[in-house]
Amino acid sequence: MDEARIARRGLGPRLRLAGGWLLLALLAAIFAPLVAPQDPLAQDLMLERLPPFWMNGAEPGYWLGTDSLGRDLLSRLIFGGRVAFVVAFAAAIAACLVGSTLGLIAGYFGGWADRIISRIVDIWMAFPPVLFAILLVAVLGTGLSSVIIAIAVIDWTRFCRVIRAEAMGQTRMDYVENARIAGYGRIGIMLREVLPNVVPSIVALLSLEMGIAVIVEAILSFVNLSISTDDPTWGGIIAEGRLSIHQAWWVLVFPLITLILTVLSFSQFGEALKARFDPVLR
Amino acid sequence: MSAACLDIRNLSAVLANGQRVLRSVSLAVQPGEVRALVGESGAGKTMIGKAVLGVLPSSVHIVEGEMLLEGEDLGRLQPKARRTLIGARTALIPQDPLTALNPSRRIGPQMTDRLVRILGWSGQRADARIRQLLDEVQIRDPDRVLRSYPHELSGGMRQRVLIAAAFAAEPRLIVADEPTTALDVTVQKQILRLIAQLQREHGTAILFVTHDLGVVAKISQKVSVLYAGKVVEEADTAALFAAPQHAYTRALIAATPRYTDPLASLKPVDEAVLAGLAAEIAAAEQAWRPPHG
Numbered sequence: 180m181d182e183a184r185i186a187r188r189g190l191g192p193r194l195r196l197a198g199g200w201l202l203l204a205l206l207a208a209i210f211a212p213l214v215a216p217q218d219p220l221a222q223d224l225m226l227e228r229l230p231p232f233w234m235n236g237a238e239p240g241y242w243l244g245t246d247s248l249g250r251d252l253l254s255r256l257i258f259g260g261r262v263a264f265v266v267a268f269a270a271a272i273a274a275c276l277v278g279s280t281l282g283l284i285a286g287y288f289g290g291w292a293d294r295i296i297s298r299i300v301d302i303w304m305a306f307p308p309v310l311f312a313i314l315l316v317a318v319l320g321t322g323l324s325s326v327i328i329a330i331a332v333i334d335w336t337r338f339c340r341v342i343r344a345e346a347m348g349q350t351r352m353d354y355v356e357n358a359r360i361a362g363y364g365r366i367g368i369m370l371r372e373v374l375p376n377v378v379p380s381i382v383a384l385l386s387l388e389m390g391i392a393v394i395v396e397a398i399l400s401f402v403n404l405s406i407s408t409d410d411p412t413w414g415g416i417i418a419e420g421r422l423s424i425h426q427a428w429w430v431l432v433f434p435l436i437t438l439i440l441t442v443l444s445f446s447q448f449g450e451a452l453k454a455r456f457d458p459v460l461r
Numbered sequence: 462m463s464a465a466c467l468d469i470r471n472l473s474a475v476l477a478n479g480q481r482v483l484r485s486v487s488l489a490v491q492p493g494e495v496r497a498l499v500g501e502s503g504a505g506k507t508m509i510g511k512a513v514l515g516v517l518p519s520s521v522h523i524v525e526g527e528m529l530l531e532g533e534d535l536g537r538l539q540p541k542a543r544r545t546l547i548g549a550r551t552a553l554i555p556q557d558p559l560t561a562l563n564p565s566r567r568i569g570p571q572m573t574d575r576l577v578r579i580l581g582w583s584g585q586r587a588d589a590r591i592r593q594l595l596d597e598v599q600i601r602d603p604d605r606v607l608r609s610y611p612h613e614l615s616g617g618m619r620q621r622v623l624i625a626a627a628f629a630a631e632p633r634l635i636v637a638d639e640p641t642t643a644l645d646v647t648v649q650k651q652i653l654r655l656i657a658q659l660q661r662e663h664g665t666a667i668l669f670v671t672h673d674l675g676v677v678a679k680i681s682q683k684v685s686v687l688y689a690g691k692v693v694e695e696a697d698t699a700a701l702f703a704a705p706q707h708a709y710t711r712a713l714i715a716a717t718p719r720y721t722d723p724l725a726s727l728k729p730v731d732e733a734v735l736a737g738l739a740a741e742i743a744a745a746e747q748a749w750r751p752p753h754g
Contacts, residue, residue, distance in 0.1 A: 353561040360514045361575045362548025371574070375565040457565075
């Protein structure tokens, strides 16, 4: 992409804020053992339900307080980010590859390919997604890869439907007809003429899907169906925080804020990227 | 053996409901000649162009007749061979320069792509060729244009680019589908002059689809007048304007607005003429029997 052009237009506050938060959270998750102030699994009943740093009774080194077992909340959030980001990237990319490919084929080739793929999508979307996810994980067994597979298996339809519609619109364009007159093969036209025009949508959906994957992972870990070990997850922390809401509100509120900021950032980041990738909007 | 660049004989096409949209059309374009195809919208002008280029919509089926491109019957070729032949010998100058260029690709690769991939030229040779053509269509800053995305160019510039692209591979036949309709009036004239000039220099035959008789008079040597998918008159351009034979042609010429008499109200085609045409079409449909039952 044209760096000079981007520099001239500036990054815009939306992309900067969203990207900034995601970068911060991602770096913290990657370097979790280095940046986390405490061991996220270390229990200390002497330090249970410590409040965050600005309140009376806070202990230095436990910035966001501790939960009912005396584990450091900030460290648990940072380590929980690892699961969240791994799931977000792996599941969203898997769903994107499957969904975009099928959508492109359905939209560009039309006819039987479209009829078959569209019917499958209809059937797929008849299932409530969260129930479907719980069912899948119950069958696959808990664990990180099961969560990733479950999200990809459920959410490829989002990509498929949007990309199908966009590819369909593309096939009616004169440059596609021109390429046919010139004698290009159908696959060649699909990749060279159609795909570049749907990439902005794919990028936006991909970022949005990462946010959705974070939520679904949180839901699954909330009902204890995500990863089976004791490693902290955002959904797990929320579930624990819910039990002690009257004694230690921070155990519920901070993971919620983290989750909301992350999901919001993913969707805003996607929108901003779409605008950047689109040569007409750019 | 006919020497015609394009020879369409008795071509009929129907829609899925059996209605005929092209009614036994015959027309020929000789090498180096410009044949105009005039008619009102919906007369099937564009359909003929699409049929020649092999990009008819899937709802339209050719039921009889043949199309010979430099003596080769397109209907008898295998699809693959037909595509290759059409790709190598023909090109299209499209109606709307806005949708005819891919918005997410730069002009340069879009123009050279075809030379490199279809004709197997080296990238360098294709690039030199494209620059030469851009010079011929009077684009003075080829570097900037080649680096641009389509939306960064004006409509007239885009149409110049498309004309250059159409002539670049030295096709024998160009189908120009109302190439000036989407442009504003001042640009139309320049573009028309450019097409005429390149046509003369390259000796390319053009099937020029238009509804504008003024354009016909300027650019073509031969004319076919089309009404409801039927060729109602065919003549040398000069002869057609001097002595139109068919009542519809006379009415069309009379309906053309003139600069010499700007206050005269526009004349629609006469009711009696339309009734006569309807009778003619009905008679043709009566006489026509679809092949194979």
